[in-house]
Amino acid sequence: MAVIEVSNLSKRYGDTVAVRDVSFAVEPGEIFGILGPNGAGKTTTVECVAGLRTPDSGDITVLGRSPRDPALRAEVGVQLQESQLQEKLTVREALDLYSAFYRDPADWRALAAELGLADKLRTPYGKLSGGQKQRLSIALALIGNPRVAILDELTTGLDPAARRDTWDLIESVRDRGVTVVLVTHFMEEAERLCDRIAVIDRGAVIALDTPAGLVEHAEAEQTIRFRPDKPLDDTLLTALPEVREVRHTGGRVEVVGTGNLLHAVSTVLAVHQIVAKELRLEQASLDDAFVRLTGHTDGE
Amino acid sequence: MTIFAKLTRTEIKLFLREPVGAFFSLLFPTILVAILGSIKVFRDPSPELNGLRTIDVYVGIAVALSLAMIGLQVLPMVLATYRERGVLRRIATTPVRPITLLAAQLTASVLIALVSSALCITVGYAVYDVPLAENFPGFVLAFLLCALGVFAIGLLIAALVPTGKAGNAVGTLLFFPSMFFAGLWTPREFMPDWVQRIGDFTPMGAGERALHDAMSGTWPNWLSAVVLLGYLILFGLGAARLFRWT
Numbered sequence A: 001m002a003v004i005e006v007s008n009l010s011k012r013y014g015d016t017v018a019v020r021d022v023s024f025a026v027e028p029g030e031i032f033g034i035l036g037p038n039g040a041g042k043t044t045t046v047e048c049v050a051g052l053r054t055p056d057s058g059d060i061t062v063l064g065r066s067p068r069d070p071a072l073r074a075e076v077g078v079q080l081q082e083s084q085l086q087e088k089l090t091v092r093e094a095l096d097l098y099s100a101f102y103r104d105p106a107d108w109r110a111l112a113a114e115l116g117l118a119d120k121l122r123t124p125y126g127k128l129s130g131g132q133k134q135r136l137s138i139a140l141a142l143i144g145n146p147r148v149a150i151l152d153e154l155t156t157g158l159d160p161a162a163r164r165d166t167w168d169l170i171e172s173v174r175d176r177g178v179t180v181v182l183v184t185h186f187m188e189e190a191e192r193l194c195d196r197i198a199v200i201d202r203g204a205v206i207a208l209d210t211p212a213g214l215v216e217h218a219e220a221e222q223t224i225r226f227r228p229d230k231p232l233d234d235t236l237l238t239a240l241p242e243v244r245e246v247r248h249t250g251g252r253v254e255v256v257g258t259g260n261l262l263h264a265v266s267t268v269l270a271v272h273q274i275v276a277k278e279l280r281l282e283q284a285s286l287d288d289a290f291v292r293l294t295g296h297t298d299g300e
Numbered sequence B: 001m002t003i004f005a006k007l008t009r010t011e012i013k014l015f016l017r018e019p020v021g022a023f024f025s026l027l028f029p030t031i032l033v034a035i036l037g038s039i040k041v042f043r044d045p046s047p048e049l050n051g052l053r054t055i056d057v058y059v060g061i062a063v064a065l066s067l068a069m070i071g072l073q074v075l076p077m078v079l080a081t082y083r084e085r086g087v088l089r090r091i092a093t094t095p096v097r098p099i100t101l102l103a104a105q106l107t108a109s110v111l112i113a114l115v116s117s118a119l120c121i122t123v124g125y126a127v128y129d130v131p132l133a134e135n136f137p138g139f140v141l142a143f144l145l146c147a148l149g150v151f152a153i154g155l156l157i158a159a160l161v162p163t164g165k166a167g168n169a170v171g172t173l174l175f176f177p178s179m180f181f182a183g184l185w186t187p188r189e190f191m192p193d194w195v196q197r198i199g200d201f202t203p204m205g206a207g208e209r210a211l212h213d214a215m216s217g218t219w220p221n222w223l224s225a226v227v228l229l230g231y232l233i234l235f236g237l238g239a240a241r242l243f244r245w246t
Helices: A042-049 A070-074 A091-099 A108-114 A130-142 A160-175 A187-193 A211-217 A234-238 A261-271 A286-294 B003-016 B019-037 B054-084 B087-092 B098-128 B136-160 B164-182 B193-200 B203-215 B222-242
Strands: A004-013 A016-026 A031-035 A057-062 A076-079 A148-152 A179-184 A196-201 A204-209 A222-228 A243-249 A252-257 A276-282
Touching (some): A004 A042, A016 A196, A031 A042, A042 A057, A042 A148, A042 A179, A076 A130, A108 A130, A130 A148, A130 A160, A160 A179, A196 A286, A204 A211, A211 A286, A234 A243, A243 A261, A252 A261, A261 A276, B003 B019, B003 B098, B019 B098, B054 B087, B054 B136, B054 B164, B054 B203, B098 B136, B136 B222, B164 B193, B164 B203, B193 B203, B193 B222, B203 B222
Parallel strands (some): A031 A179
Antiparallel strands (some): A004 A016, A222 A252, A243 A252
């Protein structure tokens, strides 16, 4: 049975449609990504799942219950975007206080150590760096030993090293059997961590697949660059169904296309006994797939 | 320790870590009593006060002052800041309801006002022989009525303002006229009759009058009690309806 089931979720604020007809299911033990540009409706979606907002229409169940069910608060850990603590509350006090909220809390000292906060226990929240605040926020989401963790923009504001550490932590959380819902607009993060990704744009799910599946389905273009050892007749290549365009720059040839482009091109070259020197293949990343799916880059 | 007790203790700790707020709420009423008591003429019986000395009256005013500072300035600022910073929202994702934090903050506020009041009553009694309230249960009743009325106003401010700064600003704007009617600058007894009648219907005017009644041995008068309960019901219901957690 799915851990989280969302069907036909819609939510509007006044005249603005934030989320329209969103459906997805999160399976036990997976890291499920919700990826999309800023303002796409990602946060609204997870806030409905976390029971913080009431949808206008549609059904949501979390662990078989309504998101508003108070019993879920102990089972679902939530890390909210832009949710701060009191300036003068120390890290130790925050961890100690929030662990008292749960019947069966995690050992907050171990959690602090795992998140690199062990030497910051006496530091007030207001004196923490952005990354440290973020890590404390993650610690508070995990402190109740939840079965489901909802993490909204968890590595925003972290430096690259801290981001990688956090990724390791999320994987270790998943290895403990926690189902993770990860909201992000970082492709690299989604590609690295997520088992499956729902791409949300302008309030609607426009794709739902594994990271590899998304790249493939988006049929992102590939580019092959090489320097042929003898003149090359373009029509040999443009005749191939995989090839969309052939360009010459200096002595180099650039072949743009989709599908199994490299195989098709190299077969033709071999048949005509042309040797391709300095061969480079540029493959699509999730980034490219994302741009193709949404028709624009993030932030536009 | 229960979650509520733990939250209340945390709120008190956080309050004490704000030096300016802690100084004014906890010590300023006492310092005021100490300074006014050192003025010779304030220690002479005054016919306008039915033979009481000015300093006798000022102890009650100082108690009202601590309630007004905590209820009108500290409380709305803290609660609006909690909403602004998403503290209430974060609590909402845990098994603890945000209203528990609100109740803990209110309890902490009452405890701080109690300590502040006890301090100025003690200094008044020990240093200037200001008699303790002759009707002690009446004094406790007046203190509670005044606290409930003024804290309800503080809650409504917290419900209406967008930020902690705005909460403090609105609270401060209300604080000065409120304390004028409570007699902070001139005891009510020296005010023209019509000003006193207006003051009877203000929260701190009614509160100070109720406290004064109990200090001089009677029960709080009905008008003040009804006025304070009215503020509690009106502003309390308003706050309950309008308070946004996020």
